[in-house]
Amino acid sequence: MNPFRRFLSRCASLFGRQSYEARMREEFEDHIERLTEANIESGMTPEEARRQATLQFGPHEPAKEAYRDQRGLPRLEALVSDVIFGWRQLRKHPAASAAAILSLALAIGATTAAFRLVDAALLRKLPIAEPDRLSYIAITFVDREGRPDTRIDFDYPTFRQYRETVADRADLLLVGMISRQDVIFSNSNETERMYRQFVSGNLFSVFGLQPAIGRVLTVEDDARPGGHPVGVISYDYWTRRFGRDRDVIGKTFRMGSASYTIVGVAPKGFTGTEPGEVSDVFVPSMMNAEALKSPGWVWFRIWARPKPGFSPEQVRQPLQTVFTHESGTCKTFSH
Amino acid sequence: MKEKTEVLQGTLALMVLKTLDVLGPLHGYGISRRIGQISGDLLAVNQGTLYPVLLKLEQDGAIASDWGVSDNNRRARFYRLTRAGRKNLQAETQQWEQTAAIIGRFFTVKAEDLS
Numbered sequence: 001m002n003p004f005r006r007f008l009s010r011c012a013s014l015f016g017r018q019s020y021e022a023r024m025r026e027e028f029e030d031h032i033e034r035l036t037e038a039n040i041e042s043g044m045t046p047e048e049a050r051r052q053a054t055l056q057f058g059p060h061e062p063a064k065e066a067y068r069d070q071r072g073l074p075r076l077e078a079l080v081s082d083v084i085f086g087w088r089q090l091r092k093h094p095a096a097s098a099a100a101i102l103s104l105a106l107a108i109g110a111t112t113a114a115f116r117l118v119d120a121a122l123l124r125k126l127p128i129a130e131p132d133r134l135s136y137i138a139i140t141f142v143d144r145e146g147r148p149d150t151r152i153d154f155d156y157p158t159f160r161q162y163r164e165t166v167a168d169r170a171d172l173l174l175v176g177m178i179s180r181q182d183v184i185f186s187n188s189n190e191t192e193r194m195y196r197q198f199v200s201g202n203l204f205s206v207f208g209l210q211p212a213i214g215r216v217l218t219v220e221d222d223a224r225p226g227g228h229p230v231g232v233i234s235y236d237y238w239t240r241r242f243g244r245d246r247d248v249i250g251k252t253f254r255m256g257s258a259s260y261t262i263v264g265v266a267p268k269g270f271t272g273t274e275p276g277e278v279s280d281v282f283v284p285s286m287m288n289a290e291a292l293k294s295p296g297w298v299w300f301r302i303w304a305r306p307k308p309g310f311s312p313e314q315v316r317q318p319l320q321t322v323f324t325h326e327s328g329t330c331k332t333f334s335h
Numbered sequence: 336m337k338e339k340t341e342v343l344q345g346t347l348a349l350m351v352l353k354t355l356d357v358l359g360p361l362h363g364y365g366i367s368r369r370i371g372q373i374s375g376d377l378l379a380v381n382q383g384t385l386y387p388v389l390l391k392l393e394q395d396g397a398i399a400s401d402w403g404v405s406d407n408n409r410r411a412r413f414y415r416l417t418r419a420g421r422k423n424l425q426a427e428t429q430q431w432e433q434t435a436a437i438i439g440r441f442f443t444v445k446a447e448d449l450s
Contacts, residue, residue: 028383057381057382058381058382063381063383
């Protein structure tokens with residue numbers, strides 16, 4: 001009939017198991033009782049009457065089985081008995097069970113730990129001020145084969161133009177691509193690897209980040225091309241390489257053609273701007289002196305945070321105007 | 336001794352419905368006895384098999400049951416036909432009669448009738 005209703009009724013009987021068993025037993029007994037009485041009335045001895053009644057009723061077990069199959073959800077009940085069986089087996093072999101449970105627990109623990117890592121690296125929001133108000137600039141265009149495409153990397157002349165265009169509406173951040181560099185610390189002769197990221201001087205203040213020790217980069221650190229050989233190292237790098245030695249401030253290292261001085265350590269938890277990637281050292285964008293004057297040399301992304309009272313759309317519109325103005329140039333850079 | 340006939344589950348359900356329709360609320364034993372009387376004890380039904388059928392009918396909503404007191408003051412589970420069950424019975428009766436009529440015709444038809 002109504003399958004839903006049958007399901008409900010079966011569910012109900014699953015929980016009312018005890019009462020159903022009792023009901024079944026009572027009904028069976030009552031039935032046999034009445035049969036016996038009828039048999040006695042027709043002239044049998046009580047024993048014979050009882051025997052015949054039992055025969056007439058038929059074997060109990062098949063009836064009970066059919067009755068049980070009928071009520072309840074057989075699969076679910078099978079599951080319940082599996083669980084009970086499993087529990088008994090566990091109790092029987094405590095040592096083996098403990099080992100099995102322990103290995104399960106360890107495996108689950110390891111998985112959880114791995115997930116926490118991924119969660120921290122990929123899924124969390126940046127630990128910075130107002131992450132929701134950050135946008136990045138992307139240009140969508142149609143490539144030579146007529147397919148829509150997007151680019152998010154820019155050259156410095158474009159950045160400067162954009163920054164001037166929206167100066168009153170938004171802070172634009174230069175967020176360099178992370179690249180691996182060979183460095184040599186002044187008190188050591190060994191070449192080490194460091195992940196370097198160029199950032200504009202306003203990045204730390206816009207992000208609202210305070211240094212763990214020393215200071216962070218400022219706009220003043222990013223004013224003259226090649227003029228500010230300073231770096232802020234990440235908290236993780238500080239821990240890994242220097243064991244959180246506070247004397248790290250003032251240490252120098254050679255990277256490329258310049259000798260940089262460590263001026264501070266970024267706050268704990270700020271591992272960089274890219275999910276899944278870490279920066280060891282942040283240096284002012286002005287230190288990439290050659291690239292500053294080169295149109296077409298794309299080496300960073302542009303993030304934007306609208307000033308109070310402005311929406312991302314209000315930042316986008318003036319940029320759109322600039323972009324349309326010189327869209328021909330932009331297209332040639334894309335390949 | 337008369338030869339007994341195997342009874343199909345569906346048929347038994349139909350007999351239960353009809354019995355309750357005719358006699359009103361009845362306990363399991365009563366239903367079983369009634370079926371026995373009507374069929375002239377021709378059905379080889381272990382009476383215990385009636386209960387799964389009753390439960391299925393109840394879950395389908397065709398019948399309902401409650402504890403009650405029978406003759407000589409004994410507690411018994413009484414089954415009664417629901418409205419859905421009555422409708423069901425009508426539909427099945429019709430279908431059964433149709434089937435029986437068709438089968439009947441096959442048995443009565445003679446070769447010359449077809450020519």
